[in-house]
Amino acid sequence: MSIAIDRNKCVGCGKCSEVCPGSLIKLDGKKAYIKYPKDCWGCTSCIKECPVNAVKFFLGADIGGMGSLVHTESKGDILNWVIEHYDGRVTEIQINSKESNKY
Amino acid sequence: MKSEKLITDILIIGGGTAGCYAGLTIAKNSPGTKVIICEKANIKRSGCLASGVNALNAYITEGHTPQDYVDYARKDADEIVRGDLLLTMSERLNSVTERLEKLGLVILKDENGKYVTRGNRNLKINGENIKPILAKAVENLPNVRIMNHVNITDFSVEDNRIKGAYGFGTESGIFYTIQAKAVIIATGGASGLYKPNNAGFSRHKMWYSPFNTGAGYAMGIRAGAEMTTLEMRFIALRCKDTISPTGTLAQGVGAKQINSLGEVYENKYGLTTSQRVHGTVTENIEGRGPCYLRTEGITPEQDESLLKAYLNMSPSQTIKWIESGKNPSQQNVEIEGTEPYIVGGHTASGYWVDTKRATTINGLFASGDVAGGCPQKYVTGALAEGEISALSAIDYIKSEKTPDISNAEISEHLSETEKYFSDTSSLFTCEQLEEAMQTVMDSYAGGIKTNYRFNEKQLDLADEKISKLEKLAGNLHADDCHELMFIYELKERLTVCHSLIAHLKARKETRWHSFAENLDYPEKDNINFRCYINSRLENGSLKIIKRELVKENQIYEHSN
Numbered sequence: 103m104s105i106a107i108d109r110n111k112c113v114g115c116g117k118c119s120e121v122c123p124g125s126l127i128k129l130d131g132k133k134a135y136i137k138y139p140k141d142c143w144g145c146t147s148c149i150k151e152c153p154v155n156a157v158k159f160f161l162g163a164d165i166g167g168m169g170s171l172v173h174t175e176s177k178g179d180i181l182n183w184v185i186e187h188y189d190g191r192v193t194e195i196q197i198n199s200k201e202s203n204k205y
Numbered sequence: 206m207k208s209e210k211l212i213t214d215i216l217i218i219g220g221g222t223a224g225c226y227a228g229l230t231i232a233k234n235s236p237g238t239k240v241i242i243c244e245k246a247n248i249k250r251s252g253c254l255a256s257g258v259n260a261l262n263a264y265i266t267e268g269h270t271p272q273d274y275v276d277y278a279r280k281d282a283d284e285i286v287r288g289d290l291l292l293t294m295s296e297r298l299n300s301v302t303e304r305l306e307k308l309g310l311v312i313l314k315d316e317n318g319k320y321v322t323r324g325n326r327n328l329k330i331n332g333e334n335i336k337p338i339l340a341k342a343v344e345n346l347p348n349v350r351i352m353n354h355v356n357i358t359d360f361s362v363e364d365n366r367i368k369g370a371y372g373f374g375t376e377s378g379i380f381y382t383i384q385a386k387a388v389i390i391a392t393g394g395a396s397g398l399y400k401p402n403n404a405g406f407s408r409h410k411m412w413y414s415p416f417n418t419g420a421g422y423a424m425g426i427r428a429g430a431e432m433t434t435l436e437m438r439f440i441a442l443r444c445k446d447t448i449s450p451t452g453t454l455a456q457g458v459g460a461k462q463i464n465s466l467g468e469v470y471e472n473k474y475g476l477t478t479s480q481r482v483h484g485t486v487t488e489n490i491e492g493r494g495p496c497y498l499r500t501e502g503i504t505p506e507q508d509e510s511l512l513k514a515y516l517n518m519s520p521s522q523t524i525k526w527i528e529s530g531k532n533p534s535q536q537n538v539e540i541e542g543t544e545p546y547i548v549g550g551h552t553a554s555g556y557w558v559d560t561k562r563a564t565t566i567n568g569l570f571a572s573g574d575v576a577g578g579c580p581q582k583y584v585t586g587a588l589a590e591g592e593i594s595a596l597s598a599i600d601y602i603k604s605e606k607t608p609d610i611s612n613a614e615i616s617e618h619l620s621e622t623e624k625y626f627s628d629t630s631s632l633f634t635c636e637q638l639e640e641a642m643q644t645v646m647d648s649y650a651g652g653i654k655t656n657y658r659f660n661e662k663q664l665d666l667a668d669e670k671i672s673k674l675e676k677l678a679g680n681l682h683a684d685d686c687h688e689l690m691f692i693y694e695l696k697e698r699l700t701v702c703h704s705l706i707a708h709l710k711a712r713k714e715t716r717w718h719s720f721a722e723n724l725d726y727p728e729k730d731n732i733n734f735r736c737y738i739n740s741r742l743e744n745g746s747l748k749i750i751k752r753e754l755v756k757e758n759q760i761y762e763h764s765n
Binding site: 121122125139141142144145146159162164166168181183188195201202 | 323353407408507521528
């Protein structure tokens, strides 16, 4: 359970580092990195903060993860979850923040 | 470390659900009162609501009364609750829900504008952004100073009266002394005491926030506060691997618990929270595992809604479904019990408080997961207790001056804190000692390894080993303030472990399977243990206090 940060995309804004409830993400010069990857709770707060989709979430192999990378794109009320599969497919799920869960 | 002293009227420790709502309540009811909220991360996503929540599980639905909620919680905990606390909480559940909706939370309504309920006590919401909504409301308050990335480590108490607290900035490196007329403790419960389900790379993929390390309990225990019912541990029944919630499947789409033979087993063991865990454990022991929630055969619409619902509260489960190429309608969801936690929002563990949420330390109020006697709080109950403790603190400070914390006391605490930067004597790292603690608790104090069961001999061994680890923890070394926080978190957990072991030992019966299953006393004993087990640190040793149950329609008040 953890995140991967694309250092080429990272703009060093520090938003992921600020929001992480475990303060696990630090800035190394001008780029973010996860200092304590095993301490990630999987809350995905950081991927929702990142303005350039540089932070991606994945499931650890020890809990059955297959290597898909997840990020979110926010447009108005819509939060779009993008799951890039390990085999190249992409699944997108759009959630309207103004709509409640049905269950 | 640079040392700074701050003075405020009310200090709130912990900016989670209860702490944020306490801040909102003070600002609304006493706008001139100065408040500091200390939060070790950032209130935007800290605490239990980081990734969201998809239902409000504590609401008094039409046709029901607050007393119905009290009765439900009392039955679930087999009587070991405080009815007076449950009632005062339940009476506020609906008003805090309305306030949350006004702040921006989306709650499902029918065509007549009424909330749509899930079962008898639940509302359906979109709670992905529930914590940012709450945090934003607090950030806008003029007299509330939010101090993010400040880790509070100890209370300052003199003659059983709170004077404030000590802590340090995890990023700034500043040592803080905060003097206050009253303190509200709202740091959440304790995770990480036991070895988790997945002890490797995904060790923090747990039910509860891994960053809730029992700080509030530990500070209270050290300061001599009376604690109650720590032995009622909480073990959650979760989706295997992702440790995601099961309630949405069980209550949302009516998925039953089945074993590997396809038999519905939940009715065999009972439907209380602990019985659902116990049933699953027993089915596995007797060779009928693994156990599942039966989702096969649900509709494609239900599939789609579940994928979204889990993204709004526990995204890992949705990713797991997508990676597997099968939706829940095509595969049952395997379930397992988590490692045990101490969490007063679900069970009755925590500070021994009165209906004002006053602890046994004057001027210290407790709310949310640290406050005992009042289980089944969930989000709205934590908000309600945040409100009650805030109103009590406002009332308390009317006749109080700010107590003074002397320079001598400050320098003593500062040097205790700084010691960890200069001590290089330890062979061990904080992580190694944390793993050692979790192994001890797992093996000897009823962890996953022993199917949550223990006997007295094992508890004695656990206590001995935890004491040794406490000694080792005293010599740890920190290179920076984040590592310093890790050391304090470990010490907090060890303190809670000690008290927990003493409580488990004191309840010589088995009232709740799995939660406190003592193999030396496998039966319930209503003659001797229909009571609260409380404890207090006196002259360096933990004293167990048995207290009579507060009866129906009675109210307990502190009498010290």
